Structures are given as structure tokens and as C-alpha cells.
Amino acid sequence: MSKIPSITLNNGVEMPQLGFGVWQVADDEAFTAVGHALEAGYRSIDTAAAYENEAGTGKALAASGIDRGELFVTTKLWNSDQGYDATLRAFDASLSKLGLDYVDLYLIHWPIWWRGETVNTYRAFEKILADGRAKAIGVSNFQPHHLEQLAAETSVVPAVNQIELHPQFAQAEARAYHAQHNIATEAWSPLGQGKDLLDDPKIAAVARKHGVTPAQTVLRWHIQLGNIVIPKSVTPSRIKENIDVFGFELDDEDLASIATLDSGTRLGPDPETSDL
Numbered sequence: 001m002s003k004i005p006s007i008t009l010n011n012g013v014e015m016p017q018l019g020f021g022v023w024q025v026a027d028d029e030a031f032t033a034v035g036h037a038l039e040a041g042y043r044s045i046d047t048a049a050a051y052e053n054e055a056g057t058g059k060a061l062a063a064s065g066i067d068r069g070e071l072f073v074t075t076k077l078w079n080s081d082q083g084y085d086a087t088l089r090a091f092d093a094s095l096s097k098l099g100l101d102y103v104d105l106y107l108i109h110w111p112i113w114w115r116g117e118t119v120n121t122y123r124a125f126e127k128i129l130a131d132g133r134a135k136a137i138g139v140s141n142f143q144p145h146h147l148e149q150l151a152a153e154t155s156v157v158p159a160v161n162q163i164e165l166h167p168q169f170a171q172a173e174a175r176a177y178h179a180q181h182n183i184a185t186e187a188w189s190p191l192g193q194g195k196d197l198l199d200d201p202k203i204a205a206v207a208r209k210h211g212v213t214p215a216q217t218v219l220r221w222h223i224q225l226g227n228i229v230i231p232k233s234v235t236p237s238r239i240k241e242n243i244d245v246f247g248f249e250l251d252d253e254d255l256a257s258i259a260t261l262d263s264g265t266r267l268g269p270d271p272e273t274s275d276l
Ligand code: NAD
Pocket: 020, 021, 022, 023, 024, 046, 047, 109, 140, 141, 162, 163, 187, 188, 189, 190, 191, 192, 193, 194, 195, 198, 215, 216, 230, 231, 232, 233, 238, 239, 241, 242, 268
């Protein structure tokens, strides 16, 4: 079983650098998929209220018999629950669905800053953190200017910003900003959603050179950049493949070749404009 390195977050909490994402996985399927992931050695699971699979995820965590202290559970607050009181209520609901008394990381799913509730929402997150019901708090899909605005009005620096990031959308500016401010970068859709990125001839060439698969090549690229990654799959063989990325290393030539794929093209919504 692979040993997964951890990233020390800005409040000292250790987070596995590689975890398992469950977006677009139905609740009952999440029970099975998370079970396979835990069996394969994953200890960090990324869900969200909006994925509607916190209950299935929680059941799989309980059924695994793994000590709570060894698990790292992330969930996210959905946009319609932004606001101080609504956040506290939504957090209670998430904990109850997960069957847990704390989460390791709680994230604001999208900034939706224009609704005017983001700062109040984050103040509720600070209370949840102070009460010990989340070990760390953070954000998702925040641009550097959102992080600046948050820093001006709140006191806890987000431990993590979870953003779309893969070789075709490498987010150099955001990563540099996070590094400067001691915010860990977590990559969503790290495999580019399994679309054309995994068929790219440059990825194939690097994969061949190391005797690994395209998915492993891309995940290794993230690991060497220092990103936290949460690839998703419901296929047991792929779940195992995606965690087996700690036995080889990309060299400078490989990294330079992969860097040429950055076209600045998003797969998902633009946090500046999308009102989800
Ligand atoms: P991903 O980049 O992890 O790609 C997943 C897809 O890639 C799978 O559905 C499958 O089709 C394919 N795949 C997986 N392993 C493979 C392998 N070994 N070989 C070939 N194909 C493979 O995409 P994702 O699910 O969008 O992102 C991962 C996680 O990030 C999500 O599950 C979720 O937890 C999180 N996420 C967060 C946000 C956010 O707004 N915060 C948005 C999207 C996703």
C-alpha cells in the first residue's frame, strides 16, 4: 500500500496530499466507491453538501472500522446556505448526514461575493473552528482578490483554497499567491475530468518513459508541484491506480513538456461570473 505524504496546513493540521473526490457519485454508489478507496489506502475524502452523498460517504467511513483520527474528511457549504445563521444550520446538517462530530476541513464552495454574505459566512466558519467542530477551515474557487477581501475583514487565514487545476489550467498566479500567504492549493478536476488531457500525446510520452499510465503521470505532476489532489473514480482498478503515484519521479524535461499544455482553459464555471 502506498504511503501518502501529508501537507502541513497553516494551523498545524496534517492533510494527506492525495485524497478521493466524490462529485457526481450518487449516494449509494458513494458508499461503495469510498469503501473501495479506503481499502486501497486513501484516508482523505472530499465531499460536499451539494454532492448529496454525505450520508453514503459517512456510512462507508463508519463501515470501514478505521479510527476517526486516521481519516481526513472534507465537506463544503453550498451557496444557498451562505450567511452566518444559515451556515451554522447547514454545517449541523452536514455533520449529521456524515454521522460525525467534527470534520477535518470545511470549505466555502464558491465565493458568490456579489450576494454580500461571504464574510458573514466565513465568520460562522471561524466559530465552527473555534468550537473544534472543524479542524481547519478554508475556501474553494476563490480568486486572489477574494482572498484579499476576506483577509481585510476576518482573522483566520484559510488553510486551503480548492480550485480547478490541471495541466491545461495550471493556475500559476493563484498558486504563487497561495504560497505567499501560506494557503495550501488543492486541485479539483486534477485529471481534467478524464477528458482529452489523458489522451494527450505529450502526457502519453512521459507516461511511457516511466512505465506508468497517463492518469498517474498527471497526478505525479500535481504531487511534485506541491498540490493537494482529490481524483475521482468509481472503478476499483482506477481507484488503486490513482493512489499508486509515489514510486516514480518526473524529471525537469517531463515537467517542461507538461508545462506546454497550459492553455488557460477552464472545464468548470468561472468564479467571477457564474451564479450557481
Ligand atoms: P477528475 O479530474 O478527478 O476526473 C475524474 C474522471 O476521470 C472520472 O470520472 C473518470 O472518467 C476519469 N478517470 C479517473 N481515474 C482515471 C484513470 N486512472 N484512468 C483514466 N480515466 C480516469 O474530476 P472531478 O471529479 O471533476 O474532480 C475530482 C474531485 O474534485 C471531485 O470528485 C470533487 O471532490 C472535487 N471537485 C470540486 C469542485 C469545487 O468546486 N470545489 C469542482 C469539481 C470537482
